[in-house]
Amino acid sequence: MPSAHAALAPLVSAAIERAFGEERRGADPVLRPSQFADLQSNAALPLAKVLGIPPREVAQRIVEALEVDGVCERVEVSGPGFVNLTLAGAWLGTALDELAADPRRGAPRAEPQRVVIDYSAPNVAKEMHVGHLRTTVVGDALARVLEHLGHTVVRQNHIGDWGTPFGMLIERLLEVGEGSEEALLLETDPNTFYQSARTRFEGDAAFATRSRERVVALQAGDAETLRLWHELVDLSRHYFNAIYSRLGIGLTDDDLAGESTYNDDLERVCDELTEAGIATVSDGALCVFLEGRTGREGRPLPLIIRKSDGGYGYATTDLATVRRRVRDLAADRMLYVIGAPQSLHLQMVWETARLAGWLPDDVEVVHVRIGNVLGPDRKILRTRSGAPLRLMALLDDAVAAARAAIDEDRPGLSEEERAALAPQVGIGAVKYADLSVAHDSEYVFDLERMVALNGNTSRYLQYAVARTRSIFRHAGVTPGAVVVAEPEERALALALLDFGDVVDEVGRTLEPHQLCTYLFDLAQTYSVFYERCPVLKAEPAVTASRLTLTGLTRDVLVRGLDLLGIEAPEVM
Structure with missing residues (x-):
């Protein structure tokens, strides 16, 4: 069952080709949301400049060439040349019935790849601190999404377990x-x-x-x-x-792939680079000088492969990881979920690996850049003494803040229920706050905001799920075929059909915040639907239809939260 965008995009593109010739085959339909229709095609405006025809005339010719019987109930030209497209209620109902029958709730299966993800990477004998939070949480969410799309994910926890x-x-x-x-x-x-x-x-x-x-x-x-x-x-x-x-x-023990894992490979890495003429000795150290890589005063910037004292550094180990992940793990795609400041280092490692033939052109390698977590002063979050904030202590604080918020907002819950909810809400709040912003950006850590019941928080989404479950506990009617009649039903239907597209987009762009934004928008859309479209007090057929919409909302929210690694409690 396609989303509205997926259903209409090829139809509009085909209409453009029919109206203006084969040279317009595959034209971008430029579909956008509209306040006057379900979707709006803006393709006529750029086409008009190319064709030398007024935009409204281009739009009218597109409309005349459109073949949307059974898909759209209304198509019209508006403004300077927009094509407004309103889907037929019957098409929406059928699409939602198909969505309800699909256990994946519209999430597609991508062409499978073998994806190696390097994330978390703490150091042995050192406590994990807030700096490890984002790489761990973002990496885990990406692994979940990619597995859900049908890829084989190989987790690699590159811990620091070797050296001086x-x-x-x-x-x-x-x-x-x-x-x-x-x-x-x-x-x-x-x-x-x-x-x-x-x-x-x-x-x-x-x-x-x-x-x-x-x-x-x-x-x-x-x-x-x-x-x-x-x-x-x-x-x-x-x-x-x-x-x-x-x-x-x-992450499990089987995913550990620390620096020690590659110790026996390091000498061979140096030998192969030397034999290929890629690495040369400079001031006693074995280095790779890459074209165009310069440092201060324009001097060549070396990637040091072996130090002058004979020791190996991060570059050597990282080259060994590339070599093994391609040769032994058979990676089609490699993701490094690592702090943004490591970008230059990684790029130089990958360039060297490609020169050496260890990283073929058909293997994609991506730096998923991780930004900093900031305190209220907008500096890197630390303790009052200036030390990095311990991750376990941060999680303790999150659970305590969640418990305080639950005690204030939900005093009617039993002690047992509140004790069980606190870690689900607190840990979920920390993870969602991290995932809901672009992974390469910074954000301010604010526990009070994170555990709030209102706003773009995991608790708000968890509450939305609990509300849908409460409706089903009180329903005396079985969910039935969807009939879209009210504007709020239409808005919710369109939002639900977008879930698969969003998950697919996250898998391609590696941006989990897009899924967070979608889930928050869906929860808000459902809230409006809930307020304006009574579910349990309507006529039986309408109640059955709205129960299906409610059940789909529940399932999509639960599935989406699970892909983010966040629990959805039964009661909030």
């Missing part, structure tokens, strides 16, 4: 004792453990020496050092999983 800091962490673990109370902080409060190791490293020369020696042992594959390293990773993994469980994120 692990020498001091292992030495500190040995110092406090495995299984000690402080060691268990790695699972509950990893920042505290990390800071204690850092303090020892900076304040005790002997400890620092042992830490550096431990790094050498780690890189050499010393069995005991590797055992201790695995313990560090395992403790942090439990912490990561606690965060993901609380957020409702679909």
Whole structure:
């Protein structure tokens, strides 16, 4: 069942071709919303300039060539040359009946691809902070949408689990004792453990020496050092999983692909780039100099593949990820859900990978740029002490704010109901606030606004779902065939038919905020329908029709929220 736009676009394009010849085949129908009709074609205006014919005459010829019997009940020219298109009520009713019979509620199945998504990427032995929120939430929503469209999604959680800091962490673990109370902080409060190791490293020369020696042992594959390293990773993994469980994120241990995963590949990456003449030695470091990439004063900007001391950096590991994701994971499309400041680095890595033949032209690679979360002062959100805000603490605050709002707005709910609702509303509020703005933009973190019952919030959408469910609990009539008679019914019908187009668009553009905007608009449209079109007090046939509209609204809202990773409680 197509949306109004999908149904009318090919018909208008065909009419343009019939009216003005084959050279206009595939012409853009320029369909837009209209306050005077369901849709409006503005194609006549640009065509008039090309053809040298008055716009209204062009519009009239398009109307005369239109073949919309059974689809439109009214077509007319208005203004300077707009073509207003009003769909037939019977067509809308049939389309909605088909929508009700479709378990996917109109969401299409795309031509399947294998999509590798790199997101979240916390560091072992460090607590996740607010900076990890957006990459985690946006990446998860994109994975959900792409899977729903029929793609095979391969999640990659590229955690920081290798390198110099692990020498001091292992030495500190040995110092406090495995299984000690402080060691268990790695699972509950990893920042505290990390800071204690850092303090020892900076304040005790002997400890620092042992830490550096431990790094050498780690890189050499010393069995005991590797055992201790695995313990560090395992403790942090439990912490990561606690965060993901609380957020409702679909990452598992099977998705972990940390820096350590690529350690054995790094030397080969350097060798292949050297053998191909792509990398050269400069000031003792192995570098790639890409054409047109310059830094300050116009000097060539290097991508350092191997440092002068023989160590490897992020560029080497990132090249190894590209190489493996194409060769071993068979990616058709790769998404990197990473902070916007990493754009230049990623572009240089991908250019190098294409030169090396590791990234074929037919594999699309996209940087899903993530903007910052700001505090009330419009600076990066931090604690009062200036430290990054711990993610677990932020989630605690969100649940507490939701509980306070629920206690104030819904005192009639039982204690059990309010306790169950608080995390659903609070976590949903944080995720929705993040997803409802363009992922590459900044937004101000405001818990009071996020958990409000009014406005563009997840709680408003959750309440809309609860309202539809309440109607069904009190209905004594079975949903039936849709008859579109009132303007509010028509507006709701058109909105419901757009769901599939929106999901498809999010899958193509990787912009989950478009789905948020759609769901909010749908909830508002349903609210107007609910106020002006009684559902349970109408004649039986009308009630049956409006129940179908209500059920479709419920299903689309629930499905849409689920694609965003947000729960839809039964009662609000």
